[in-house]
Amino acid sequence: MLAAKAQNWSESSHRFLKLCADSGNVEACYTLGMIRFYCLQNRGSGASLMAKAAISSHASALYSLAVIQFNGSGGTKSDKDLHAGVALCARAAFLGHIDALRELGHCLQDGYGVKQNIAEGRRFLVQANTRELAIVLAANPSAVSPSSWLTCNPHRHAAGGGCPLLSDFGCNVPAPEAHPANQFLSEWFWGRNGGIPGPGLRLCSHSGCGRPETRRHEFRRCSVCGAVNYCSRACQALDWKLRHKVECTPAERWADEDGENEDNDMVNGEEAMEES
Structure with a gap:
């Protein structure tokens, strides 16, 4: 996975990422797209690069484009397209993107850009939390104490850097690592x-x-x-x-x-x- 550093950003690193994107590296397309859209304020080029990655079923690119549509980012409030946001989010969720699953779940629960379906929304939220837990366990099985599976405490708050999941699970996992x-x-x-x-x-x-x-x-x-x-x-x-x-x-x-x-x-x- 490409990992550009903001403190080391330069024209040469920009050119390198562009070369990677031009060669078809979808991760480079997405990363450079995000940098251009938000950091360099080159909205058109940034969105195009993210769209290029999204066409190749890059889940994070699909979700980021959904966020742009939900907010009308780069435009005015009237440029929001909730239906497009939901469609992009659904595609990213289908690919297993955790934030997209969570976003889609809330949209369904609230009737935001889609017909309200509370039960289906909760199903997506449970799926998001289940995937979140599975990723942590796969990377570090000791991250979740075995006793947490036997104890349900729905009133427990976050402690330190942990992220409490559904009270159905009753366990605490580390915060997810940012892309x-x-x-x-x-x-x-x-x-x-x-x-x-x-x-x-x-x-x-x-x-x-x-x-x-x-x-x-x-x-x-x-x-x-x-x-x-x-x-x-x-x-x-x-x-x-x-x-x-x-x-x-x-x-x-x-x-x-x-x-x-x-x-x-x-x-x-x-x-x-x-x-x-």
């Missing part, structure tokens, strides 16, 4: 701009994401505290389990500086994030 492209985005924006991608813009609050807003108020906020924002329901679900569940405190109704809040994107953390 190199997402690691690059995080390093790029935190290393160069202190986590501020541009005037009035915000990064996704999930530490494993790194996606920035491409316009003001593009991402959804937690409607309880208003202190965090997310590019997707999947990122919101993960951050809720990893961190925000123990940090979120109700606050007085927050107001946007210029009144341009995209209200339909706000989600209550407790209602949207519980997957059990």
Whole structure:
């Protein structure tokens, strides 16, 4: 897997990734597509490279294009295409992409871009968590204590770097490792701009994401505290389990500086994030 580093980014590394992409390396297409779209703000070229990877059934590329469609990234609020986002997400989920499974599950539960089907949505959420656990066990069987299989504690919160799964499983696993492209985005924006991608813009609050807003108020906020924002329901679900569940405190109704809040994107953390 290609792993470009933001701190070492240069024209030569850009050319190398482009050569790899031109030679048909789908991972290079996806990684360079993400870098161009979000970091270099070359939206057209970046989206085209991600689409090239998606055509080759690259699950992360399909999911990233879904996030772009859900948010209307690179355009205006009216450029959102929820149906296209769901279709791309479904394809990525079919390929086993965990975030896509989680995103599709929340879309089905909420009726977001697709006809509401709560039972089917929960099935996708269970599948996402099952795959998440299976990956951890395959990589490190000792990551989950055997006793956790026998003890169900649905009220347990995240501790340290662990990520509590469904209360049906009652176990705790390490946080999933971010894709190199997402690691690059995080390093790029935190290393160069202190986590501020541009005037009035915000990064996704999930530490494993790194996606920035491409316009003001593009991402959804937690409607309880208003202190965090997310590019997707999947990122919101993960951050809720990893961190925000123990940090979120109700606050007085927050107001946007210029009144341009995209209200339909706000989600209550407790209602949207519980997957059990």
